[in-house]
Amino acid sequence: MFFAICKGFVGTGKKITMKNEIEVKIIRCRPQAHLPRYMTEQAAGMDLYAVLDDDLVLSPGRRVMVPTGIAIALPSGYEAQIRPRSGLAVKHGISLVNSPGTIDADYRGEISVIMINHGESVFIISDGERIAQMIVAPVSRCNWNLVENLENSERGSGGFGHTG
DSSP states (O other): OEEETTSOOOSSSOOOOOTTOOEEEEEESSTTOOOOBOSSTTOSSEEEEOOOSSOEEEOTTOEEEEEOSEEEEOOTTEEEEEEOOHHHHHHHOEEESSSSEEEOTTOOSOOEEEEEEOSSSOEEEOTTOEEEEEEEEEOOOOOOOOOSOOOOOSSTTOOSSTTO
16 A cells, blocks of 8 residues: 655645655554544644554553554655644643654554653543654765864854853
């Protein structure tokens, strides 16, 4: 099965064509898995869905790994970034422990999301719930050039709030 990661969302009857469309292979590791989905025409991220047999209880201060029921094969030179959903963060204090999480082009296992409850109340995660978003992005690799000195810049070595 193939799924076009960067194909335009069709919601208003018109198709948005992106400049950098790529095709990504995807499988359902579990039959009830939802495919990632853009929720608006110009959304950068696709929603990922929980695939659960039973509800998960996420107590304040706790974390849990939530399966999505999908695995992907990204083309070489791309990564998938797994990020929190802003609505879950603002309404319930739910975030991701390693944010953004990275799915490398050579990873073929089921994608799972490590969620954490920073809120004050128990949060219930149900099957089919939108739990995170995934963004596919190109990757740059470095060829290190060891030198004796770095050229000066306006900022220099200032960091950690040095500009106010």
